[in-house]
Amino acid sequence: MPALREVGEVEAIRLITRGAAARDDVVVGPGDDAAVLRCGPGEDLVATTDAMVEGRHYLSSWLEPRGRGARLAALNLSDIAAMAARPRWALLSVGVRPEHDIDALLEFQAGLAAALAADGAVIAGGNLVAVRGDEWWSLTLLGSVARERAWRRAGARPGDLLALTGLPGRAAAGFLLAHEHADIAREPMWRPLLEAWLHPRARTAFAQALAAAGVVSAAIDVSDGVAGDLAHLCAASHMGCDVEAWSLPEDSLIARAAGIIRRPVTPLRLGPSDDYELLLAVDPRGRAAAEQVARDTQTPLWFIGRFTPQPGQLALVEVHGGRTPLGRGFDHFTGAR
Amino acid sequence: MPALREVGEVEAIRLITRGAAARDDVVVGPGDDAAVLRCGPGEDLVATTDAMVEGRHYLSSWLEPRGRGARLAALNLSDIAAMAARPRWALLSVGVRPEHDIDALLEFQAGLAAALAADGAVIAGGNLVAVRGDEWWSLTLLGSVARERAWRRAGARPGDLLALTGLPGRAAAGFLLAHEHADIAREPMWRPLLEAWLHPRARTAFAQALAAAGVVSAAIDVSDGVAGDLAHLCAASHMGCDVEAWSLPEDSLIARAAGIIRRPVTPLRLGPSDDYELLLAVDPRGRAAAEQVARDTQTPLWFIGRFTPQPGQLALVEVHGGRTPLGRGFDHFTGAR
Numbered sequence: 050m051p052a053l054r055e056v057g058e059v060e061a062i063r064l065i066t067r068g069a070a071a072r073d074d075v076v077v078g079p080g081d082d083a084a085v086l087r088c089g090p091g092e093d094l095v096a097t098t099d100a101m102v103e104g105r106h107y108l109s110s111w112l113e114p115r116g117r118g119a120r121l122a123a124l125n126l127s128d129i130a131a132m133a134a135r136p137r138w139a140l141l142s143v144g145v146r147p148e149h150d151i152d153a154l155l156e157f158q159a160g161l162a163a164a165l166a167a168d169g170a171v172i173a174g175g176n177l178v179a180v181r182g183d184e185w186w187s188l189t190l191l192g193s194v195a196r197e198r199a200w201r202r203a204g205a206r207p208g209d210l211l212a213l214t215g216l217p218g219r220a221a222a223g224f225l226l227a228h229e230h231a232d233i234a235r236e237p238m239w240r241p242l243l244e245a246w247l248h249p250r251a252r253t254a255f256a257q258a259l260a261a262a263g264v265v266s267a268a269i270d271v272s273d274g275v276a277g278d279l280a281h282l283c284a285a286s287h288m289g290c291d292v293e294a295w296s297l298p299e300d301s302l303i304a305r306a307a308g309i310i311r312r313p314v315t316p317l318r319l320g321p322s323d324d325y326e327l328l329l330a331v332d333p334r335g336r337a338a339a340e341q342v343a344r345d346t347q348t349p350l351w352f353i354g355r356f357t358p359q360p361g362q363l364a365l366v367e368v369h370g371g372r373t374p375l376g377r378g379f380d381h382f383t384g385a386r
Numbered sequence: 387m388p389a390l391r392e393v394g395e396v397e398a399i400r401l402i403t404r405g406a407a408a409r410d411d412v413v414v415g416p417g418d419d420a421a422v423l424r425c426g427p428g429e430d431l432v433a434t435t436d437a438m439v440e441g442r443h444y445l446s447s448w449l450e451p452r453g454r455g456a457r458l459a460a461l462n463l464s465d466i467a468a469m470a471a472r473p474r475w476a477l478l479s480v481g482v483r484p485e486h487d488i489d490a491l492l493e494f495q496a497g498l499a500a501a502l503a504a505d506g507a508v509i510a511g512g513n514l515v516a517v518r519g520d521e522w523w524s525l526t527l528l529g530s531v532a533r534e535r536a537w538r539r540a541g542a543r544p545g546d547l548l549a550l551t552g553l554p555g556r557a558a559a560g561f562l563l564a565h566e567h568a569d570i571a572r573e574p575m576w577r578p579l580l581e582a583w584l585h586p587r588a589r590t591a592f593a594q595a596l597a598a599a600g601v602v603s604a605a606i607d608v609s610d611g612v613a614g615d616l617a618h619l620c621a622a623s624h625m626g627c628d629v630e631a632w633s634l635p636e637d638s639l640i641a642r643a644a645g646i647i648r649r650p651v652t653p654l655r656l657g658p659s660d661d662y663e664l665l666l667a668v669d670p671r672g673r674a675a676a677e678q679v680a681r682d683t684q685t686p687l688w689f690i691g692r693f694t695p696q697p698g699q700l701a702l703v704e705v706h707g708g709r710t711p712l713g714r715g716f717d718h719f720t721g722a723r
Contacts, residue, residue: 059618076430077538081622082468082607083434083529085536088425093413097420098477098513098526105516131419140435142479142524176435179442182519187479189435189526192420199422201414270419281396285418 053154054147058177064151065141065158066175074137075173084173086138092193097128100187111227112247114153117186118160119248124272125190126168126251127325131270133200133260134192136170136253142187144180157186165190168253198260200268202285205330209266211290211354212329212339214252216298217275219245221322222306229310242306249325255348256327262342264335269328274321276375278328280363286330289362292319292354292375315365319375330356390491391484395514401488402478402495403512411474412510421510423475429530434465437524448564449584451490454523455497456585461609462527463505463588464662468607470537470597471529473507473590479524481517494523502527505590535597537605539622542667546603548627548691549666549676551589553635554612556582558659559643566647579643586662592685593664599679601672606665611658613712615665617700623667626699629656629691629712652702656712667693 053061066079077085088094101107101121112120122139129136141161145154162172170190223246226234234243251270259265269282275292283290297318307314331339336352343350354366363375390398403416414422425431438444438458449457459476466473478498482491499509507527560583563571571580588607596602606619612629620627634655644651668676673689680687691703700712 077469077536081539082465082605083432083471085469085531086431086433087533088431090427094423094425094431094528095420096423096475096477096511096526096528098479098511100479100481100513100515100524102481102515102517104518128419132414132422134420138433140433140526142435142437142526144437144439144522174433174435176437176524178437178439178522180439180520180522181441183517185481185515185517185522187437187513187524189433189477189479191431191433191528194422196424199414202418268419 051151052147053145053149053151056151061154061177062175064155065143065177066172072171075171079172079174084138086173086191088193091196093196093199095129095132095134095192095194095199096189097125098187098189099124099128100185102185103183114156115160116247118157119164121186121188122161122164123249123251123325125188126253127270127272129190129192130251130253130256131200131268131327132192132194133198133256133268134194135257136165136168136190136192138173138191139165139170140189141172141175144178144185146181146184147179149184168251200260200265202267202269202282205267205282205286205288205356207288207356207358208333209330209356210333210336210352211292211356212331213275213326213351213353214255215324215326215349216300216303217271217324217326218303218318218322220249220324221274221320222303222310222317223247225310225312226306233309239306241302245324251325252327252348255342255346258346259339259342262335262338264332264338265329266332267330271324271326271328275319275328276363277321279375282328282330283361283363287360289357289359290354291357291364291366293366295368296351296353298349298351319365388488389484390482390486390488393488398491398514399512401492402480402514403509409508412508416509416511421475423510423528425530428533430533430536432466432469432471432529432531432536433526434462435524435526436461436465437522439522440520451493452497453584455494456501458523458525459498459501460586460588460662462525463590464607464609466527466529467588467590467593468537468605468664469531470535470593470602470605471531472594473502473505473527473529475510475528476502476507477526478509478512480514481522482514483518483521484516486521505588537597537602539604539606539619542604542619542623542625542693544625544693544695545670546667546693547670547673547689548629548693549668550612550663550688550690551592552661552663552686553637553640554608554661554663555640555655555659557586557661558611558657559640559647559654560584562647562649563643570646576643578639582661588662589664589685592679592683595683596676596679599672599675601669601675602666603669604667608661608663608665612656612665613700614658616712619665619667620698620700624697626694626696627691628694628701628703630703632705633688633690635686635688656702
């Protein structure tokens with residue numbers, strides 16, 4: 050298990066970009082000054098970048114290197130899914146300490162490459178620099194989409210249905226359990242919450258299948274929490290939205306966790322949580338089609354509200370008519386978590 | 387001058403990605419889950435990523451925020467130039483401390499955006515995270531190139547001429563002067579060396595004009611130093627190369643600096659130095675065409691050697707016939723500078 054300083058930077062970059070499968074759309078892979086990549090005719094390029102910082106976005110004690118790589122892939126894949134695009138090529142930029150163990154770096158790379166490959170993408174290039182303090186991992190992910198077919202945050206219309214995949218808030222619940230009750234968090238019953246936090250999976254296959262149905266008018270992925278990301282989508286679409294409390298999916302596990310971490314259940318579910326689920330505005334006439342796609346791709350999908358023509362007015366509506374405003378979510382700098 | 391923590395992460399990301407000019411090739415710019423970008427028909431995508439770390443790739447006392455942004459652009463633009471590609475779109479990923487001054491961040495962004503714009507590229511997306519230790523700045527730069535026309539490191543043939551732009555070693559000389567003789571380094575006479583280190587410019591226009599001439603068989607940019615990068619090019623091309631000592635350009639300034647920093651002149655010029663110049667393998671029949679392009683774009687260009695069919699045999703050849711092997715360059719991890 051040699052350290053990075055023993056193999057040198059050129060070799061380390063070769064290691065983190067290895068194994069890019071020979072593909073027709075990678076004309077020049079890692080090892081040259083830049084990668085050369087080929088889009089198909091009529092395709093637009095979709096590009097996103099997201100990063101993880103040691104001690105802030107992951108804790109070494111909770112996430113082994115392979116899982117960190119998979120998680121970095123998921124953060125970026127989720128953005129590509131939210132555009133209804135097909136993941137294609139990734140560029141990895143990392144800052145690691147010279148004493149970083151090569152085997153751990155290779156584990157990270159293997160986890161990243163495997164998670165990318167599962168959704169159809171390869172590592173096409175990379176860079177590696179030495180740092181003294183916290184390590185960081187930044188990925189740029191490129192995808193492709195048929196022209197004019199990308200989902201955007203803008204586009205929701207009054208009367209569109211608000212759809213949600215998965216069980217939001219689980220990532221936050223897992224995070225809080227691990228940070229505040231580490232011993233309890235390791236009990237098997239909480240594993241689904243820890244998994245949601247540690248090993249998110251982007252909704253890539255679902256998004257691509259649903260895009261083909263042509264029923265989505267706007268989309269965003271949930272990285273700040275349902276309330277926060279819904280606010281982003283509504284701001285871009287100049288819409289409001291009523292979230293129906295009675296339409297939220299049952300989640301008894303999060304309800305039980307809420308008691309342990311002493312948080313009220315609804316804010317835990319709708320507040321800051323990086324679940325990497327999707328929030329969608331769906332044409333009401335397309336509801337059945339969306340539900341069919343969800344079944345076909347084994348994706349939990351819930352219709353939890355409706356867009357309104359009042360810009361910026363987001364509320365949680367109770368069955369008896371009570372309304373609670375939904376504010377914005379988590380912010381890393383102001384530390385409002 | 388508020389600090390980042392006062393404006394929050396969403397606003398900070400908006401600030402670092404602002405000012406992306408409306409362009410036909412940016413279908414969706416910053417502010418959505420991902421950018422949507424449009425290549426032309428018959429074009430391949432070219433992608434690279436490079437990063438700068440505080441205290442290692444720049445010193446705050448020597449490079450103000452605007453210059454740091456311009457330098458980050460240059461590192462990446464140089465890779466795109468080395469592929470003969472046209473710079474198009476950039477994605478910025480940064481890790482900054484919560485107390486980072488917003489005005490300084492905006493200065494960095496302005497320097498980056500201006501340097502990109504000078505070569506035809508815009509910021510298409512970005513991400514920003516909080517860090518506790520050294521700050522880092524990672525850019526992914528995308529360009530385009532006509533299919534099958536990208537320069538590569540592989541492709542040099544026996545008898546091809548080795549061409550070099552600019553005056554290599556100046557970046558290293560400036561770096562060493564600044565680090566070892568800070569007072570002397572601030573004297574105006576050394577300014578060209580300091581400029582080479584602090585404010586490199588990629589050879590974008592030259593590369594694109596030269597690509598059209600069709601006389602280049604292989605290329606690499608000089609980020610590790612002439613000897614190191616020539617070794618990379620030769621390895622990829624399975625060639626050797628004789629560098630003619632008598633053909634190296636005159637550089638009296640670096641010769642004078644060598645006395646102060648107590649380094650022998652030739653290793654200073656050919657050794658580790660991130661000059662962001664270009665090393666090219668040129669078909670001998672294309673020499674006049676290359677020289678014409680150099681004049682047209684006001685680019686200093688020197689023919690300093692010749693490729694040989696002996697793989698990996700790199701030597702500095704003296705006029706009397708003496709041969710000195712040229713080794714590899716700088717490595718950030720093994721610290722062989």
